[in-house]
Amino acid sequence: MTDPAVDAREETLSPLLAGGAIATIGTVLSLVHAFHAVAHEKPVLATVIGAGLPLALSLALVYAGYWTARRPKPLPYVGRLTVWTVLGGIVFGLLLATITVHQYLAGSVPEDAVFQLATAVTGGSLGGFVVGLYDLRIQRRTDRIVALQRATADFGEAQTKTGVCRRIVQLVSSELDMSLAGVWLYREDRNALVPVEMTDRSEKLFDEYPTYEPGEGLSWQAFADGEPQIHDDLRSQRGVYNPETIIRSEIILPLGSHGVLTIGSRERNAFDDVDVSTAKLLASASSAVLDRTQREEQLRAKRRELETRNEHLNEFAAVVSHDLRNPLTVAQGHLELHREECESSSLDEIELAHQRMANLIDDLLELARAGQTIKQTRQVDLTAVASMAWEMVDSTAVRLEIPDEDVALEADEDRLRQLFENLFRNAIDHGGSTTTVRVGGLDGRRGFYVADDGRGVPPEDQERIFEHGYTTDEDGTGLGLVTVRRIVDAHGWSVSVAESDCGGARFEIETDSVGGENRSGQRSASVDGWNGAPHQP
Structure with missing residues (x-):
């Protein structure tokens, strides 16, 4: 088994390196712009625009590196973010270098060409970082949708609603990388949301889970309204079931009429729009699967009921064919004996009654066989x-x-x-x-x-x-x-x-x-x- 602590270090190693690389680029550029601001002998406004503004942008790049390395939830694909940052600086730097070479060949080179190049690299790097963030968001969304499509394909293996819920929390943990999650299903007999399945980390973190009755907690509110709820800080939210909860961020997603899927984090602002949108996709797919599973469970129950009714029909047919025919046969035999001893119109009436009973038995047997399941x-x-x-x-x-x-x-x-x-x-x-x-x-x-x-x-x-x-x-x-x-x-x-x-x-x-x-x-x-x-x- 792997050590969770080692896994955690490996998970944060890449963001630390990427953030350190971006912050280092920003620090170097900040030093260049700071020197330019000190050594600049032009008017104040020119100094602010030519050195102060680039210095502020380079410091923003330093903070971007710090933010990348120290996010509460490690940022995935940070290698791509670093590449975008570096490429942005190189592209803008090359563009300005081309202009500078042209000026040199024309015999006119600006005396602060080095500082202009640093400014271009700063703007390009910061722009590359922003583009990289957008690219990461698109890539994360695409990869998660593909992973969900692949993972939900085997939803059909689950034969019960509990089995579907178990698969849901597994997908939340493995594909959405959200380790605190659980499913509550609505129990009509109790008129309450009852906890059914939790992720492994949730099982270790909590000893027991609440049952939500009407009006209790945000989960019941989301279930009753049928609308998702996203909370960045539960401690500032009214209506929380347990105000002392260690959960700070929470996503509550209704699963149609079946219940709710709850995803939590111990950090504030832990979920971005990609987390929310992909979790909604999973909840929508899960609701559809739960609908199908419920119909199949109802069909199985109906089939069992029909099988029981067929057993009763078979028992009824046996009673009709044996326990009724035998006495009727005996009665018919005695009727024939009486015909030999005497003649009476009453005997004809008795025979007609016997015939009607025989016809009724035949029809009852046919009706019993007709009612059997095909x-x-x-x-x-x-x-x-x-x-x-x-x-x-x-x-x-x-x-x-x-x-x-x-x-x-x-x-x-x-x-x-x-x-x-x-x-x-x-x-x-x-x-x-x-x-x-x-x-x-x-x-x-x-x-x-x-x-x-x-x-x-x-x-x-x-x-x-x-x-x-x-x-x-x-x-x-x-x-x-x-x-x-x-x-x-x-x-x-x-x-x-x-x-x-x-x-x-x-x-x-x-x-x-x-x-x-x-x-x-x-x-x-x-x-x-x-x-x-x-x-x-």
Whole structure:
């Protein structure tokens, strides 16, 4: 492990050397200008302009070197700053030297040419220092943005909000070079900002961290207002949570509705505009990542809830198929024995009741299976699936018209066949033995329809037809179309009912996307262009 003290010396070594070099240049030039001011025998105003002003500029250069070496936070890229300072002095000095050589060749050399050269070098060096500061600021901003872009690329590895917060403070420490930082997340159950993650140095410096409740501290104010706060000296700021804090400078950045990122320093005026702007960029990116992570956590929770519901549905299906069918079978057996012993119209009523119970059990089982989550889909031939579903329906006296061309659709084949079976049974139950059922594609839209020429659905009932228990058949269970709606919803599709061209019912299932994403995130293929060629069962 490295020694922090050694690291600190290495961190400040370059600024000390750079500041010393700049201060040395300024000191040499100051001596030259001071000698010129003493030796100058011209009028006072000429002395002030020719020697006093250059002396002041050279002393400013000395201070610039001191400022570079002794800043509370070491200035990065100081080697570039030194180069700019030296180059500025050289360029201005060469320009004046060129003029002086020209005058010499012309036979007229100023008697104070050396002092003029020193003045040019002073102005050039000070100008180079200012340009260097601007260059450093641009370079720091560019490098930090590149580093943040590179570092935030692996934000996706974090699966929880806590993991994202841990990555945030790591980036603040490593890429922004700010060692005191932490993230507070809002806890709705406590209505408070709770500390979640801190940098390593913060962990060593503080034994515990406050929890901010409404109205407490600057952090809650920034979170409530949604506006960043930058404080150069906390001791002069009102509303500080702990007036005795050792933190002097602080940046508080809201993370949307999730909480705040706080960055601190034990020095006053520790953060410049580059620190603030890059920290804001990180906070903005972090807020977006936290939004995504929260959505994913909610989806995982919803998935777990659905899995639990599916387990309950499976248990329900087992009860229905075993614990209800067995007693019904026994009752039916006793009914047959009674038929052998006597004849009674009451026995027919009992048999009808048994049949209705059997139908109800079948529908309940279908409803349970329809409510299960669709785990996997694949490309299926809709014509083939509809044909298989038709074979499972008692349709000896009913005609089906179905396309004879291959039509691909992304779906769960078992659930899709179940959907067709229920729509076919519905058409037969409500249309009679002369019904014709048609299947086709939706013109200009993505999806398919199932239509019949039966008696249709009254307009006032078209909104209620998919409700649990709705039926116009006194022997119906009202679960068939509920099952259809469950299957459609599980695929992320939509279903509606309207009047068919023949006056019957027309069920339209829109898949939303052909060759693209639909509402369930699945992909579906076009079913447009079906020709409605007749298919004889």
